[in-house]
Structure formats: structure tokens, C-alpha cells
Amino acid sequence: MPLNRRQFLGLGGSGIAGLILTKQCSQMLARSETQTALPFLPRGDQRIALISDLNSSYGSTSYVPQVHRGIKLLRRIKPDLVLCGGDMVAGQKLALTPNQLDAMWSSFDRQLLRLLLAAGEPFAPTMGNHDASSSRGPTGYIYELDRLHALKFWQSRQDSLGLSFVDASHFPFRYSICHGDVFVVVFDASSAKVSEADWAWAQTQLDGSLARKAQLRLLMGHLPPYAIAKGRDRAGEVLLEPRRLQKLLSRNNVHLYISGHHHAWYPSKVGLTNLLSLGAMGSGPRQRIDDRQAPQQTITLLDLFSELGELVETTIELNSLQVLLPNELPDSLQPSFGPKLNRRSTRVNFNTNYKTTNTQGFG
Numbered sequence: 001m002p003l004n005r006r007q008f009l010g011l012g013g014s015g016i017a018g019l020i021l022t023k024q025c026s027q028m029l030a031r032s033e034t035q036t037a038l039p040f041l042p043r044g045d046q047r048i049a050l051i052s053d054l055n056s057s058y059g060s061t062s063y064v065p066q067v068h069r070g071i072k073l074l075r076r077i078k079p080d081l082v083l084c085g086g087d088m089v090a091g092q093k094l095a096l097t098p099n100q101l102d103a104m105w106s107s108f109d110r111q112l113l114r115l116l117l118a119a120g121e122p123f124a125p126t127m128g129n130h131d132a133s134s135s136r137g138p139t140g141y142i143y144e145l146d147r148l149h150a151l152k153f154w155q156s157r158q159d160s161l162g163l164s165f166v167d168a169s170h171f172p173f174r175y176s177i178c179h180g181d182v183f184v185v186v187f188d189a190s191s192a193k194v195s196e197a198d199w200a201w202a203q204t205q206l207d208g209s210l211a212r213k214a215q216l217r218l219l220m221g222h223l224p225p226y227a228i229a230k231g232r233d234r235a236g237e238v239l240l241e242p243r244r245l246q247k248l249l250s251r252n253n254v255h256l257y258i259s260g261h262h263h264a265w266y267p268s269k270v271g272l273t274n275l276l277s278l279g280a281m282g283s284g285p286r287q288r289i290d291d292r293q294a295p296q297q298t299i300t301l302l303d304l305f306s307e308l309g310e311l312v313e314t315t316i317e318l319n320s321l322q323v324l325l326p327n328e329l330p331d332s333l334q335p336s337f338g339p340k341l342n343r344r345s346t347r348v349n350f351n352t353n354y355k356t357t358n359t360q361g362f363g
Contacts, residue, residue, distance in 0.1 A: 041314055041323075044303030046180050049074050049121075051299050052085030052260030053280035054112065055130055058093045059100050061107035066297040066318040067281045071112055073321070075119040079301065081179050082121050085260030085278045086128025086190065086222035088112075091146040101149040109153070122162030125154070127173055127190045128222040128260060134173075135191040147173075166210055167201075174198055176205045181306055183214035189221025189259070192240045199244065206252035216304055216311060216350055219249065220258040226270070227335035228277040229262035229286035234336070237261070242338060246273045255311065255350045256302075264288045265298045265315050266329060269344035276300070281318065291330050298324065309351035 051074075054067050074082065089104040116123055129135070132150035133143040141147055154172035166176040166183075173188045185205050187198045202219065211217055225242030227233035239245055249257055256274045263286040265279035279285060279298030287295050297318040304311055315324045326346050333341045 041301075041303070044312065045306045046081070046182060046304040047077070047079045048179075048182065048302040048304070049077065049079035049082045049299060050085065050258060050276070050278055050302065051082065051281050052278035053087040053128070053263050053284075054084075054108075054282040055087050055090040056283045058090050059096055059104065060090045061103050063111060064283055067112070069321075070281045070297075070299050070318050071115055073299065073316070073318075074116060074121065077301070078119065079121055081182070082116055082123045083184065083218075083220055083258065084123065084125040085220060085258060086126045087130045087260060087282075088125065088128070090130050091149075092130045092133050092143055094143070096145075098145065098149065101146065105149060105153040109157075113157075117160060117162065120162070122179070124161065124163055124177055124184060124186065124220075125172060126186045126220050126222055126260075127188060129190050131190065132173070133190050134188050134193070134195070136193070166208070167205060170201075174201055176211075178210050178214065181215035181304065182218065183211045183216070184218045184220065185211075185254075186220045189223045189239060192223060192236050192238065194221070194239060194241065199248070202248060203252070206248070206254065211252070215306060217252065217254045218256050218258060219254050222259060223261050224259040224275065224277050225257070226268075226275075226338040226341055227262070228266050228268075228288060228333065228341070229264040230289050231286060232262045233289055238335075238337075246270060249273050255348060262286060263295070265296065265300065265324070266333065266341070267313060267326060267344050267346050268333070268341035270339050270341060274344060274348060275341070276313070279315070288330065288333060289335065290333050293328075296324070309349055311348040311350055313346035313348075315346075 054063060056064060088108050091101060127150060132147040135142045158171055163177045166178050168175045174186060176185045185202055187202050205211060223239050225239045225245045227238050250272050256276055258276050260278045262277050263280035263284055264277060266277045266288055268275045278300060279296055281297055285295035285297045298315050300313055300315045302311060302313055317324050329343050331343055
């Protein structure tokens with residue numbers, strides 16, 4: 001039964017859950033690898049695909065099957081923009097040689113990036129700790145070689161990514177883009193310590209006229225402000241100044257902070273701040289804290305329905321290719337440090353200053 005945008009968004013939580021769980025929808029998802037499109041959800045005015053944590057073990061030039069399945073899925077979905085939350089290669093080991101670092105980036109290019117770009121899907125990355133860690137020692141960046149090779153790789157491809165840059169003077173470590181009605185700020189959260197330069201720059205970008213005119217504002221960095229996953233609930237695995245991030249988001253009416261690193265999907269809310277932790281596509285998916293569910297490898301879609309002022313998030317599990325229901329997630333997570341993270345709606349009304357609707361069923 002095809003639905004238009006207004007019919008879909010008008011469904012109550014139970015109605016949407018029932019729709020997603022229909023046999024017809026499950027069959028469409030199961031056949032998705034042979035179809036040229038996925039009709040299971042109405043498409044917004046703009047669709048953004050979110051992926052993160054693609055890599056395997058240190059130095060690896062191969063990717064697990066779920067990554068390849070996810071890339072095939074994206075090529076059929078044909079999003080208007082792909083945002084990557086980092087960890088595209090498997091660096092952050094001092095024993096890796098320049099040739100090994102180049103081989104990893106070449107493999108990423110050949111196996112994944114070229115396929116997305118060939119399908120006409122613009123690609124915007126953020127640097128993860130395994131790509132280009134910003135961790136510092138007494139004499140500078142600990143993984144300076146990683147950063148140099150990441151810089152060389154991305155700057156040589158900057159003009160082919162299909163992005164409309166607003167500020168690319170420090171690409172790929174920090175930059176901003178404008179894509180239709182969406183303004184995206186990417187800053188260097190590849191370690192727990194975000195630099196003063198990055199904080200100041202992010203504020204400047206969000207102060208700009210293009211950001212203020214945009215219907216939707218997103219900020220992306222690799223590390224989350226608070227712990228999501230087991231094994232990552234400790235210092236060094238989250239941002240050192242989470243409240244500073246919250247103030248930046250709230251002060252500038254940023255609708256969503258997107259992060260990776262914890263390899264576990266969870267949409268949360270702290271005060272007026274909407275957070276989205278992305279699941280891993282690649283190796284090592286993790287359990288959420290306070291949750292016994294098995295780890296899942298996922299991708300997430302953001303559909304922007306401009307007329308209705310709605311942002312709808314849909315997350316797909318990459319083994320079954322099934323849509324995951326947010327109401328099956330824990331109602332909240334309690335990290336060892338910081339506030340309780342309450343599960344938020346995956347339908348965000350961005351015209352009402354972070355107020356959300358439909359907190360049951362689909363949210």
C-alpha cells in the first residue's frame with residue numbers, strides 16, 4: 001500500500017510499527033539487494049544516509065560483508081548525501097608504515113568510496129580516531145603520520161566528493177557544507193579533546209548567514225559527549241567537554257549531533273540537545289550499556305520533510321535488512337559519568353526548538 005508523506009507522518013506510533021512489520025514490507029527489505037530502489041518508506045524532500053565505523057583490525061585493507069552489503073543498499077536507496085561518522089580505515093597504531101597507511105586508504109577508495117560517488121551520492125566524512133587521531137603528546141600529534149596520510153588522501157579527492165563547501169580551509173579535519181536546506185558542520189572530535197580552534201570555528205560557522213537560513217543544522221564529530229556502549233564507558237572514549245557541546249548545540253539551534261565510535265545505535269536527548277550515536281557498519285558492533293540485546297551493525301537514514309517541519313530517522317540492521325523499531329531500545333541509558341540519556345523520538349519537529357512528537361511507537 002503506497003503512502004504519501006502526509007499519510008505516513010500522520011500515522012500514530014502503533015500504526016507505523018504495524019506498517020513496518022507487515023509481511024509485505026519484510027519481503028521488500030529482504031529483496032532489496034536485487035531491487036533498484038527501496039519503496040518501504042516514503043522519501044523526504046532530502047534524504048541523508050548516515051554511516052560510521054567501517055574498519056576492521058589494525059592495518060586491514062578488507063571490510064566485513066556487512067559493509068559491502070550496506071554500500072549496495074545505499075547505491076539502491078540513492079540518498080542525496082552520505083555523512084560518515086569516521087573510522088573508515090584501521091590506523092592508530094604506531095607500527096604501521098606509510099605504505100600500509102596508503103594501502104588502507106587506497107582500499108577504502110577502491111572498494112567503497114568510488115562506488116558511492118559513481119552512483120552520484122555526495123560523501124562527507126569526519127575523521128575518526130583510526131583515521132587521523134588528534135591525540136597529542138609532549139611534542140605534538142601522537143599519530144602525526146596518520147593525519148598526514150589522511151590529509152593527502154582527502155585533499156586529492158576534495159573536488160570529486162560532490163559537496164558544496166562553505167569553509168574548507170582545514171578540510172578534512174574541520175569544514176562546513178550546505179546541501180539544499182541542510183547546513184552541516186564537521187569538526188575534529190577524533191579524540192576526547194576538541195581544540196579551542198575547533199570550538200571557536202564551529203561557533204563562527206553556525207553564526208553565519210547560511211547556517212541561520214538553513215532549515216536544518218547538523219553537527220558531526222566522531223566521539224559522542226556521553227557513553228553509549230559497553231566497553232566505552234570511560235574517560236578518553238567520550239568528549240572531554242560534553243556540556244560545552246550541549247551549549248554550542250542549544251545556543252545555535254543545532255538540531256542533531258551525530259557521532260560514531262561507540263559502535264551502538266541510540267537516539268537520545270539531554271535537556272534540549274538531540275544526540276544520535278551511530279551503529280558500526282564494520283567489525284566490532286557493541287552492546288549498549290544497560291541493555292542485553294545483541295550488538296547490531298546498522299545504517300541510519302534522515303528524511304527531511306520540509307513542508308511538515310519533520311525530520312524522520314530510520315535505522316536498518318545490515319544482516320537482516322530490517323528496519324529497527326526505536327521502542328525496542330531501552331527507555332534510557334545511564335553512563336558512569338554524566339546525565340541519564342533518555343531515548344528520544346526519531347521524529348523531530350525542527351520548527352519548535354527541539355520539541356519532538358510521537359514519543360511512543362515509532363519514537
